[in-house]
Amino acid sequence: MLAIVIDDSRAMRLILRRILGQIGFDVVEAEDGQAALDLLAGMEKKPELALIDWNMPNMNGLKFVTAARNSPDLREMTLVMVTTESEQSQIVRALAAGAHEYVIKPFTSGAIVEKLALLGLVPSGASL
Amino acid sequence: MTLSAADFAFVAALVRRESAIVLGPGKEYLVEARLIPVARQAGAASVSEFLAMIQRNPDPEAQRKIVDALTTNETSWFRDQDPFTALTKHVLPELIQARAASKHIRLWSAACSSGQEPYSMAIALREAMPAGWTYEIFATDISGEMIERAKRGEFTQVEVNRGLPVQKLVHNFERVGAHWRVVPALRSVVTFQRMNIAGPLPNLPPFDVIFLRNVLIYFDLETKRSVLRNVGRLLRPDGWLFLGASETTIGIDDNYERVVAGRASAYRLKSAVPAGTAGKE
Numbered sequence: 001m002l003a004i005v006i007d008d009s010r011a012m013r014l015i016l017r018r019i020l021g022q023i024g025f026d027v028v029e030a031e032d033g034q035a036a037l038d039l040l041a042g043m044e045k046k047p048e049l050a051l052i053d054w055n056m057p058n059m060n061g062l063k064f065v066t067a068a069r070n071s072p073d074l075r076e077m078t079l080v081m082v083t084t085e086s087e088q089s090q091i092v093r094a095l096a097a098g099a100h101e102y103v104i105k106p107f108t109s110g111a112i113v114e115k116l117a118l119l120g121l122v123p124s125g126a127s128l
Numbered sequence: 129m130t131l132s133a134a135d136f137a138f139v140a141a142l143v144r145r146e147s148a149i150v151l152g153p154g155k156e157y158l159v160e161a162r163l164i165p166v167a168r169q170a171g172a173a174s175v176s177e178f179l180a181m182i183q184r185n186p187d188p189e190a191q192r193k194i195v196d197a198l199t200t201n202e203t204s205w206f207r208d209q210d211p212f213t214a215l216t217k218h219v220l221p222e223l224i225q226a227r228a229a230s231k232h233i234r235l236w237s238a239a240c241s242s243g244q245e246p247y248s249m250a251i252a253l254r255e256a257m258p259a260g261w262t263y264e265i266f267a268t269d270i271s272g273e274m275i276e277r278a279k280r281g282e283f284t285q286v287e288v289n290r291g292l293p294v295q296k297l298v299h300n301f302e303r304v305g306a307h308w309r310v311v312p313a314l315r316s317v318v319t320f321q322r323m324n325i326a327g328p329l330p331n332l333p334p335f336d337v338i339f340l341r342n343v344l345i346y347f348d349l350e351t352k353r354s355v356l357r358n359v360g361r362l363l364r365p366d367g368w369l370f371l372g373a374s375e376t377t378i379g380i381d382d383n384y385e386r387v388v389a390g391r392a393s394a395y396r397l398k399s400a401v402p403a404g405t406a407g408k409e
Contacts, residue, residue, distance in 0.1 A: 086285060088303050091294060102294035104285045111289035114204065118293050 007053040033059030054083035069098030148326030149346040162197040196271040204290035214389035238340040240267035243278030250314045268323035281310035334364045342372035356381040369395040
């Protein structure tokens with residue numbers, strides 16, 4: 001399976017890449033929402049999963065989620081916000097825009113795997 | 129920083145006496161690691177010094193803290209998923225038929241740790257039970273500290289990430305400072321009480337569903353047998369017992385039969401055991 005990690009922090013992209021790699025994902029990276037849309041436009045096989053930070057330059061995560069949900073090419077992609085934005089109202093906004101799941105930073109690798117298991121994206125019981 | 133054999137034996141005997149949990153050889157490191165914070169809090173320079181203090185002047189409060197620190201408290205929301213799916217898809221629909229007259233059900237989370245399991249049950253019931261029904265969840269744990277924490281119903285960001293679908297987070301919790309608190313409507317259906325599941329159990333009205341997960345693994349065979357017997361007395365004849373994925377009643381207590389509920393196993397009391405048969409009390 002293929003995933004895209006969208007985060008302006010290189011360190012965070014590395015952490016998420018490592019976690020996803022351990023449960024069998026191939027990973028591509030983008031440093032903001034616009035860079036992700038550009039990258040995805042050129043990809044023939046679209047990722048099944050996107051992990052998306054909220055606060056990024058150029059295009060933030062919320063705008064990316066809205067754009068992805070409105071794109072026929074990206075409609076099948078599962079969208080998971082991974083962000084420090086932890087206000088209830090912000091979470092509700094992201095869900096209304098079309099995010100499927102939401103992980104609040106800081107997180108443990110187990111939290112990412114459990115959320116993906118809830119979405120049917122890893123075999124039940126997979127753990128790190 | 130290794131514990132002496134005598135210190136380890138002292139702790140193992142204490143924990144065994146207070147909780148029936150067996151700390152076998154090889155657990156020295158675990159004991160030391162878990163007791164370091166307790167020792168520091170008591171003003172001791174090391175775990176050995178702390179244990180020497182306790183042995184010189186037995187202190188029930190310090191002993192309770194040792195037992196608390198050594199009973200496992202690892203937990204997440206809807207832990208292992210399958211038992212909760214079985215609860216909502218198989219067990220509750222059956223109970224809704226069977227309890228149509230009283231419209232009331234009782235559940236027990238028998239090793240509730242910091243509260244994720246009973247609150248997960250409460251969330252599942254809130255979503256699944258028809259209007260007009262009432263339900264109560266009894267939640268117990270050997271650790272008094274865990275019970276106090278669980279009662280507060282407050283969880284950190286890291287804790288609410290663990291296995292809790294975000295829709296359930298926004299519907300069932302409210303932000304309080306840096307924490308998330310279970311909403312009052314859910315807290316009000318859960319009653320917490322400290323209880324040693326391996327000791328004599330109080331008289332309680334029987335339960336329709338008991339979650340006793342990842343508890344038996346810590347006990348020796350005799351204790352497992354006595355826990356299952358005591359718990360069985362508090363289970364309604366058509367009730368459901370859920371154990372941890374690696375636990376079973378088979379070979380321990382013949383009064384139960386294993387039934388498949390979706391992808392989970394549950395245990396039910398055998399209905400057709402004639403009175404006076406061996407094993408039935």
